[in-house]
Amino acid sequence: MKDMIRSNVPNIVSGIALLFCWLAIVFVIKGLFYASFGFILLAFVFDALDGYLARSLGLDNKFGRALDGYVDVVNYLVYPA
Numbered sequence: 001m002k003d004m005i006r007s008n009v010p011n012i013v014s015g016i017a018l019l020f021c022w023l024a025i026v027f028v029i030k031g032l033f034y035a036s037f038g039f040i041l042l043a044f045v046f047d048a049l050d051g052y053l054a055r056s057l058g059l060d061n062k063f064g065r066a067l068d069g070y071v072d073v074v075n076y077l078v079y080p081a
Contacts, residue, residue, distance in 0.1 A: 010054035014067045017046035021074040028079075040079055047071050 020043035027036035050068060054060040 009057070010050045010059055011064050011067060013046055013050040013053060014064065014071055017043045017050060018067070018071050018074065020046060021071065021079060025074075025079055040075070043071070043075055047075055 020039045024036045024039035024043060027033075027039060047068070050064075050071075054064055054068075
């Protein structure tokens, strides 16, 4: 069980980044721009952190790369639109 959790740490961080992206989108729709900017900044930090963790721990996998790509799309394309 411990190895399964350890191997999924970068994916969990990516999931948190994705959650922050969607929260930023919800807050910008509601007109709460400062909260939205805060959440998108957190999403950027977590997006950078997941790649660093995956490379440094040697835990990169297909699912993680796909999830990170999805987070990048939401971060850099969906949110600004």
